[in-house]
Amino acid sequence: MFTTKDATTPHVGLLVDKVEDNVDYKKEDIKPLDKLTEVGFDIDPQTKNMMRGLIKLAEKHSVLIDPSAIFSPVHIAQEDIQESEAYGLF
Numbered sequence: 001m002f003t004t005k006d007a008t009t010p011h012v013g014l015l016v017d018k019v020e021d022n023v024d025y026k027k028e029d030i031k032p033l034d035k036l037t038e039v040g041f042d043i044d045p046q047t048k049n050m051m052r053g054l055i056k057l058a059e060k061h062s063v064l065i066d067p068s069a070i071f072s073p074v075h076i077a078q079e080d081i082q083e084s085e086a087y088g089l090f
Helices: 045-050 067-071
Strands: 002-004 010-013 051-057 060-065
Touching: 045 051
Parallel strands: none
Antiparallel strands: 002 010, 051 060
């Protein structure tokens, strides 16, 4: 999955193994991102800004990604956050 600055050239990329709409987890299953970086993953600040946490369930690991960090235009990213029922945070 890539984001772009000009709708053509890849800018930020994430390797996605599987996308699921629904993952059942408990709040205590969410670990801070420093757990990911302490085992050797170096994450650039822009990519880290998209990530909200790490979930480890049995043999699976999932990363929570804030879609508004990917899909909202840069010029409104600095403005007040508003929540839309249909689209989440913008």
